Amino acid sequence: MYINSGYLNNSHLDFKDRTRPLIVGSCGTYRLSSHPKMPTYRPKGRKDFQIIYIASGLVHFHFDKPENETIVSAGNIVLYRPAELQKYEFYGKDKTEVYWVHFTGSEVKNILRKNGFTDKERIFPVGTSLEYERAFKHIILELQKCDADYQEMLTLLLCHLLIIFHRAMLQEHTLKNEFLDRQMDTAASYFNQNYNHEINIDAYASSLGMSVSWFIRNFKKYTGETPVQFITSLRMTNAQVLLENTTYSINEIARIVGYNNALYFSRIFHKQKGCSPSQYRTRSHET
Template identity: 30%
Template sequence: MNDCQKTNNLKYLVASEQDITWGITINTVGHQIVKKHSVYPPQNHPCRYLFATDKGRILEEYQLLYIKQGRGTFFSKNYAPKELGTGSMFLLFPGQWHNYYPHPATGWEEYWIGFTGVDMDKYVNNGFFQYSKSVFNIGLQSEIIALYEQAIQVANEQNPGYQQMLGGIVHHLLGVAYSYNKQLGFDDMQVVNKINKAKILVAENYDKGISPERIASQIGMSYSWFRRIFKQYTGFSPINYIQEIKIRKSMEMLTNTSLQIKEIAFVAGFNNAEYFSTIFKKKTGYTPDRYREFTQGRHL
């Protein structure tokens, strides 16, 4: 066995046909420390993943890498050269040419996990992860390191159902990466605090006819700026967020109380029962009466 086939920091993993139906299957997971002025990739890098940093490579899988410490560079067919540092995370896409390496003066410590599956394809197709946004500003997060370490342990043990456990870890990593990156996109914490205050105002006043314009005024923002930032932060326009809170409250009352539909509409802040029923069915696919029957078990 030659050096490029031996490694102590990478696990080749197999998946059955049943494992594949889980949605995400893991092919490789590992961790390595690259010392200053050392060759990269190391000579013990597995042949399946070997590449030359002067040429780059193309993979047949996704890989999510995290730099625990050190500095380096990443670039791809769709991404201009980007400086990486401690706490950087970057995503490699199947079929996409890419290249990356640590700076000789610092080296780096890296974690990675490689995977395929229809779940990840769906996330990409729905725009959660994009070729042109391959690098995430995560920062040094103990939670992320713990998830990679857990994945390595699960891969080492390979107990029954290990692919499903690893799939869960990948889902968690992707969710944490997406969330941290989105949060850190709001550099101005004063703006974040104002948006959180706006959400509190909605929670406390959704049934009192509070308007997005009034909320913007109360938190000291222009309405146009508030509307733009609020949607960027929450995924909802202010008016849709208020409506969503009303619907959630009405769903709770339909399930847990015996109030009449018109009473629920009033308590939830709707103008009349007919409008409430129309909006409720549009949002949930059920009429209020049908939703109550279903959640209270009366449909059986």
């Protein structure tokens, strides 16, 4: 295992300081190749902000609750805000390499927003780049050497890092994550087989150890639709088949495709297809 880090004033304690707009507290890198596991657990979080950049491998994060698990792959950064639960693990088998930086200040929230870090998101895709690694290493070196005006230099270097992250986030990135792809494919198959039953998206996401927002975002990335849109499309498509090829009543078709309320089914069908189920059946028969 390789570790290289630097701390402001050689202090490992986290702190909150609003005397300046932006202050770098520490920065470092971990690289695991054979060490079995490196866990971090801070139930009450920290006082400062933290960015973790995954340069290679995977990191197992537990957002909101310790029992949740979200696996984040190389090419992503994770942002922790003050007082947020921090629980994550690196595993040697994943050949993980990460860079991290802690920072505080009176203008941190505005600086983050300006650079594309929205308030509610935790994970941001930026791709992998040696430029990121060079920026982190420069920050580490400044913390270790403490040359003249090094605190001002640290602020400039962190702003530079945030800007190149922002530029990357503005570009389209397709980050291959086979683990997530398999999970999304399994979810799509499950919805296909059970579209005519009540499906609780929150419960399904929880069963995968994912937050609901993370699951919905990745499902849409994989299929082009949110889970609700995907299920609704399945129901409407199958309703069309039944309207065209059977004599079932509208009430019966509604129940068959998963709606207990025929009026609600008709309203959704009209919104999706531009006409009522009855009108659709008439037109299809005329055709």
